[in-house]
Amino acid sequence: MQNHKNMQIALVDDDSDEATIFQIALELIGIDSKFNYYERAFDFLSHIENPKNSLPDIVFVDMKMPKISGQEMIAKIKENTRFDSIKAIIYTAHISEAQKLAMEAMGPYEFFIKPTELEDLIAMLKGIISNHK
Numbered sequence: 001m002q003n004h005k006n007m008q009i010a011l012v013d014d015d016s017d018e019a020t021i022f023q024i025a026l027e028l029i030g031i032d033s034k035f036n037y038y039e040r041a042f043d044f045l046s047h048i049e050n051p052k053n054s055l056p057d058i059v060f061v062d063m064k065m066p067k068i069s070g071q072e073m074i075a076k077i078k079e080n081t082r083f084d085s086i087k088a089i090i091y092t093a094h095i096s097e098a099q100k101l102a103m104e105a106m107g108p109y110e111f112f113i114k115p116t117e118l119e120d121l122i123a124m125l126k127g128i129i130s131n132h133k
Helices: 016-029 041-049 070-078 097-106 118-131
Strands: 007-012 033-038 058-061 087-092 110-113
Touching: 007 016, 007 041, 016 033, 016 118, 033 041, 041 070, 058 070, 070 087, 070 097, 110 118
Parallel strands: 007 033, 007 058, 058 087, 087 110
Antiparallel strands: none
16 A cells, blocks of 8 residues: 555544544554544534645545534535545445435545444455545
């Protein structure tokens, strides 16, 4: 995975335990990446809206969060062309058919159900990172 030097990866999830597991998985993959965790969608949006801050290559977004849902957050990202380079992925424990249809109406997106095993998370991340251009 040496072609992904200095990749910036973000996770937006209101469960800090998820962030810990996610960071461990990234470390076990062994890529040179910068990982940022945001507990609130608002914090992530504030970060990327500041032109002085660098944008992540990939952001994983939990669907169910307080105040701003993952779906709303991705809609805000997609409405600004400055953020076209960010690959936004829904990373959630559950997504309903209605949510899937609403997301498809916004344009192409990816979603992954949160794996329950660390090995499965590592495999999922490897696949996403290796396919990222």
